[in-house]
Amino acid sequence: MTMQRVREFNRYLLVAVLSLMANGVLFTGLPNLLPKVRIETDLETIQAVDFLSDPPGRQTERQPDRPEAPPPEPPRVIPQPTMHPTHEQPLSHLQMEMPAFDLAVGTPDMALGVPVAAPPTEAPAAAMPVLKDNYGMEEVDQVPMATSKSRPVYPYRAKRLNLDGEVDVRFMVDTSGQVSRISILRSTPPALFNDSVLAALSTWRFSPGTVQGRPVNTWVTTTIVFRIDEL
Template identity: 30%
Template sequence: MPAQLAIHGGQPSAFRISPTAMAMVVAAHVGVALLLTVSRTLPITPPRPPLMVEVITAKAPTPPAPKAPDITPPKPKPVAKQERVTRAQDVPVLAAKPMAQEPVANEAKTLPPAPLPPIQTPPAPAQAAPAAHAVPVPAATPLPPKFDADYLDNPKPVYPPISRREREQGKVLLRVHVEASGAAGKVELGTSSGYERLDKAALAAVSRWRFVPARQGSEAVAAWVTVPIIFSLKD
């Protein structure tokens, strides 16, 4: 309700505001204050940019352009010219008689060429027969010495009496170097019988033996030979 201004005697009287107007003014101020307060406390959200949507439409493949029809007119076929066939008149042909050729008096007679004399080639030199390769004749295998020939009369080793009483027996192998003369040059003990007395008895006997010397062809040579000596109580 608007305020009323009372004028008395040409001068304005005291300014009066009605309570209703005052309440409305106060309410308006309070509302403005609340709006300012809320606007300060609430965050200001910036406006979002508008979403752009682009619709891509697939283009349909353009069909190939149809070929233009061939409108070239066909070439006219050449018209065969009618040729007039004229038959030759049958003219009788007289057969001509062959004329005999007269022999030419001055015709040169061709004679065959005379044969050339044969070319004599010198005989090839006789090749010398290849010399036969000399085959080396292998040397004759030497024959080993012999000690068991009957005519040698080599005595048997003496069996030691003590060895008999002790029941000692065994086999002795001796290596003998036989000279070209047939004598025992060197006697060595190859394999022992296990008893010294038997070994010594064998060495003493064989060192006095005679041998048939080894031979290479017709020549006597020195060589080694193994002589076994057996001591047995059954003998």
């Protein structure tokens, strides 16, 4: 049964292939079998006509017409006035009498006006000195003077030991009279009275030192003395 179906399928396939080949031959050969008919048209060949007056290559550009310049105006003739001769006297013969002026220099009439004296010349002002940042007491015109001065506190230990003391200090009095930059130079006995001196000096006030009337920063060196019998 299977072989029969295969044979039928081969038969159908062969028929289909032959049909395709026959159709191809017909479609390709049919146009060659028809007679070729030439169709002639009644239209005549139309030829373009060139209406140019000049042949190509010889045409020249036409220059635009330029307006003609107007004719120059004729020169104007200015009539000159006619001078008629007169019988007047020539200018060279004219004489004029000038009034005489007395211009004698040195007469009282010429010495008019108020004499003006030249302003007196002022002596040049003395140049202001250039101040330094600070001065020593020997450099100022006026040394600082104390205006508010509190007494240093006597240390308790010095009182208990019945000791006297001296402290050499150096400090700066600025232009406002305040004290700064305090330093202890020497103290006897050593370091016993230092704290009391530092605390008191920070509250002192001075009138500042001056140079030519101007306040300046001034270094002050002094000795503060402690006496037990002055308590």
